[in-house]
Amino acid sequence: xxxxxxxxxxxxxxxxxxxxxxxxxxxxxxxxxxxxxxxxxxxxxxxxxxxxxxxxxxxxxxxxxxxxxxxxxxxxxxxxxxxxxxxxxxxxxxxxxxxxxxxxxxxxxxxxxxxxxxxxxxxxxxxxxxxxxxxxxxxxxxxxxxxxxxxxxxxxxxxxxxxxxxxxxxxxxxxxxxxxxxxxxxxxxxxxxxxxxxxxxxxxxxxxxxxxxxxxxxxxxxxxxxxxxxxxxxxxxxxxxxxxxxxxxxxxxxxxxxxxxxxxxxxxxxxxxxxxxxxxxxxxxxxxxxxxxxxxxxxxxxxxxxxxxxxxxxxxxxxxxxxxxxxxxxxxxxxxxxxxxxxxxxxxxxxxxxxxxxxxxxxxxxxxxxxxxxxxxxxxxxxxxxxxxxxxxxxxxxxxxxxxxxxxxxxxxxxxxxxxxxxxxxxxxxxxxxxxxxxxxxxxxxxxxxxxxxxxxxxxxxxxxxxxxxxxxxxxx
Numbered sequence: 001x002x003x004x005x006x007x008x009x010x011x012x013x014x015x016x017x018x019x020x021x022x023x024x025x026x027x028x029x030x031x032x033x034x035x036x037x038x039x040x041x042x043x044x045x046x047x048x049x050x051x052x053x054x055x056x057x058x059x060x061x062x063x064x065x066x067x068x069x070x071x072x073x074x075x076x077x078x079x080x081x082x083x084x085x086x087x088x089x090x091x092x093x094x095x096x097x098x099x100x101x102x103x104x105x106x107x108x109x110x111x112x113x114x115x116x117x118x119x120x121x122x123x124x125x126x127x128x129x130x131x132x133x134x135x136x137x138x139x140x141x142x143x144x145x146x147x148x149x150x151x152x153x154x155x156x157x158x159x160x161x162x163x164x165x166x167x168x169x170x171x172x173x174x175x176x177x178x179x180x181x182x183x184x185x186x187x188x189x190x191x192x193x194x195x196x197x198x199x200x201x202x203x204x205x206x207x208x209x210x211x212x213x214x215x216x217x218x219x220x221x222x223x224x225x226x227x228x229x230x231x232x233x234x235x236x237x238x239x240x241x242x243x244x245x246x247x248x249x250x251x252x253x254x255x256x257x258x259x260x261x262x263x264x265x266x267x268x269x270x271x272x273x274x275x276x277x278x279x280x281x282x283x284x285x286x287x288x289x290x291x292x293x294x295x296x297x298x299x300x301x302x303x304x305x306x307x308x309x310x311x312x313x314x315x316x317x318x319x320x321x322x323x324x325x326x327x328x329x330x331x332x333x334x335x336x337x338x339x340x341x342x343x344x345x346x347x348x349x350x351x352x353x354x355x356x357x358x359x360x361x362x363x364x365x366x367x368x369x370x371x372x373x374x375x376x377x378x379x380x381x382x383x384x385x386x387x388x389x390x391x392x393x394x395x396x397x398x399x400x401x402x403x404x405x406x407x408x409x410x411x412x413x414x415x416x417x418x419x420x421x422x423x424x425x426x427x428x429x430x431x432x433x434x435x436x437x438x439x440x441x442x443x444x445x446x447x448x449x450x451x452x453x454x455x456x457x458x459x460x461x462x463x464x465x466x467x468x469x470x471x472x473x474x475x476x477x
């Protein structure tokens with residue numbers, strides 16, 4: 001039997017996936033014209049904060065820069081300035097651009113490029129927080145105590161200027177070397193404190209291998225599967241957005257019920273049966289889990305590189321289901337909280353890439369200014385929420401389709417080859433077992449009943465790019 005050899009890449013055409021999901025990159029000419037000619041509707045009402053030396057942190061090559069931050073220590077804790085691209089200032093509520101963005105809902109990401117929410121002239125140029133350019137922004141100011149718990153927060157329209165465009169790997173390297181820029185020198189301590197605060201709230205974070213498809217250097221059509229490395233810098237920066245979203249939700253929830261208006265990102269609590277199943281799995285794979293330890297803390301202390309941890313984190317996905325967008329309009333809906341975050345939460349930090357953030361930000365700006373919420377927001381919340389629900393479902397399927405196509409294409413010539421794998425879930429009735437192959441990184445089904453939580457040798461029995469399917473088998477000994 002031929003043993004596993006490293007598979008570098010294969011030619012993959014994602015055009016069929018784009019067609020299947022109806023993703024048309026071309027923007028209507030009228031909407032493009034609006035984006036190109038857009039002017040800041042609030043130019044005369046902004047506070048000038050170009051004195052704050054903001055920086056952005058994004059993946060290398062990204063041009064749709066939604067957020068810029070400046071974090072400083074104060075005698076009592078921290079002060080966060082977080083500038084968010086002010087998209088509502090350049091999108092006319094009754095124009096062609098607003099109508100098209102309602103249809104698109106969000107930016108879709110494929111390995112060979114994006115299908116953007118807004119025309120690139122807006123999202124990657126005129127509204128992007130690119131360095132050394134004055135830009136209109138919704139500027140959040142959040143005061144925090146010594147434990148990085150927020151004590152005061154507000155958002156206002158401002159003019160800002162980023163000083164540097166950073167990426168996660170560079171921030172991590174600078175943090176390790178003790179040379180972080182002044183604008184984010186406090187980010188590691190802030191991030192660690194906020195992560196601890198999340199665990200205290202009952203937040204749950206999974207560290208499963210994150211598959212990605214990347215282009216092979218110096219090729220046009222060859223692609224490979226990789227596991228995206230996640231740095232501590234990713235986690236610290238994530239906490240900035242999470243904190244801002246929680247403050248936004250508290251603004252929306254403030255006041256009497258009849259006056260409340262908002263758009264929350266919600267997730268219902270997991271059913272007790274899911275937690276009970278996790279405890280049985282933990283016992284089966286030899287993980288000690290005290291009865292009084294929350295699931296988030298248990299997962300956080302595990303080494304994600306061990307088979308047992310991979311099994312439990314895979315199982316924990318059953319706790320994080322039902323995420324949606326909930327309109328808050330007077331009466332309280334059934335679910336206000338986001339169970340994975342352990343708090344009420346709203347999306348407000350990525351308006352170049354998500355429709356919902358434009359609406360939620362306008363609500364917060366009006367509440368903080370003591371002004372009326374714009375009519376287009378009030379009348380459009382339900383449609384915006386529905387657009388996000390619909391396109392979220394598409395985005396998840398699209399990502400899986402691209403990975404499935406790459407997996408099956410890369411593995412097509414290796415049918416019959418043996419691979420080392422970790423069994424994430426054992427077979428259940430007619431459902432095959434689920435395994436993770438590290439090289440190349442593949443999540444797949446496996447017949448033959450391999451034992452959960454064990455490292456095993458499996459044989460590739462199917463790799464069909466047309467059907468985008470892969471199957472392994474655990475040979476009987």
